[in-house]
Amino acid sequence: MAQYTLYCAPNTYAMCAHAVLEEVGADYTIHWVELFTDTPDPAFLAASPHCRTPALLGPDGTVFETGAVALYIAERHPGAGLVIPPDAPRRGTFLQWIHYLASTLQPDVIIQYHPEFYHSGPELQDALKDASMQRLSRVFATLEAALSEGPFFFGANPTVPDFILGTQTLWDVIFPGGDISRYPNITRHREALCQRSSVVNMLAQHHAETALRSGSNA
Template sequence: MYKLFYYPLNASMAPHFVLEELNADFELVLVDRKTNAHKAKNYLALNPAGRIPTLVDDESVLFESAAICIHLAESNPKNKLIPQVGEPERALFLQWIMYLTNTLQAELMVHFYPQNHTNNVDAIANITATQESRITAMLGLLDTELADKKFLVGEQLTVCDFYLFMLAIWADEFKQPPLAFKHLGLYLRRLAKRDAIIKVCKKEGLSLADYV
């Protein structure tokens, strides 16, 4: 049985999607960010980075959202949420999961926490605006990539799709949100019909009304 330490609409959302898609036996454990529970001694004993999420299973304790998603997919190969070593889509999968976590997510973190990247209070608004522009360009790249594809890695649903859906939710209040892009918007609306995403959004308090 898996145990996912989570907080609604945080980086735990992608692993939460994957667990539901796998129809896995798992328990959700709320880590209340409002009370800094992710910095508490007992949580740091599991996750010394003091961030969310953390996954505990029978054999390991793991943090970092993308790593958890990959671990879940590889531990449940029959669900085919990750191309296997030697399959032609494997390299493309690795490219996109790295892009999503190391590029798009990293830039989103600067956008949402600009105060962590400057000692000049007057620079915060400029950082936020600049980051939104940078991220919008990245969304444009993804929009182009999805022009003739059902999923990010070809015709097969993978954890990349759940990861991108999570990041798109984070950017939904941009001047040009992900849903405003032609191909990316259609792709997100298709994903929003999946039972796993519907279940997770209900549990985490997110309305999918905009995706209809």
């Protein structure tokens, strides 16, 4: 039996946890799920009360929320070097970026894809997306500065916040004008992360699942 089961939908926030599982060399299985359905998978619902991915079943039970899942995996596999230790001077900054990406970046990213979560009318949805994009431009300016020494938050090797950020910046639509290139440090960060075998393997699985679902809906 695998050490972990990741409840996962393709091309979602589950990519972060999936890549971290690959990075640490964990023994895991993927339980692919459907989102936005009136009949969610019972095991998925038990693991994630709002039926959002990722959710993880591990030796200690279930964990949900992207940052929590990624940090939980990384701390259970310290040899992978994805965590700044609690007694290290940069620990506060490490935690800062994990929470910044979850509480400041992620909500506005979600608005770009799902304004209907907040308003039913198209005009209000468009206004919300425009306001959200203005906030995103300021968030990306902050992240651009943070990655000035790069390619990752803490130099040459990635840690948990790099996976949280890098699996979101795969989506060009979240950038003003859909153009990541106006942020060269973030572009460098994404390119460096995408060169890692963990991310290559994760993306291959997500592309395969997307293709399978497209074929089944053809």
